[in-house]
Amino acid sequence: MKLKTRLLLMLVMIATVIGSCSKDNYNAEEQAAKDEALIVEFIAKNNIPAVRHSSGLYYQIITPGEGASVTAASTVGVVYTGKLLDGTQFDQATSTVRFPLTGVIPAWTIGVPLIKVGGRIRLISPSTLAYGNQSPGAGIPKNAVLDFTIDLHNAQ
Structure with a gap:
């Protein structure tokens, strides 16, 4: 009985050690500070007249638009890069795609309503307002700062 207990205890300890090795040591505050520094450097290097939103999102309204206003609950038609x-x-x-702003990354939910239909905006998003410490797939690494240019064609 003692041998079985010891073996079981050893297996639990081994599983715990292996499990703790595979965890990501993600620290949201540290990542936010890294993202902020990267964005500030990027904006300065590229002479982008961006404004910092209270959320941490940086944006540049290229064309404000003159059409309908948009809310975070709107469904929008956009062209973007x-x-x-x-x-x-x-x-x-390259052609208009439609989706609800409630179903996209927070940077878009916050940023797109800053313009009206017909407008163009550039969003420079810290990772916390994009995909965080997850990679959504090939091409976007975890903790990535993202740079979007969005043309707002229509909204409902």
């Missing part, structure tokens, strides 16, 4: 800060393009819609 998504890039990493090194200029690598990871996504693009």
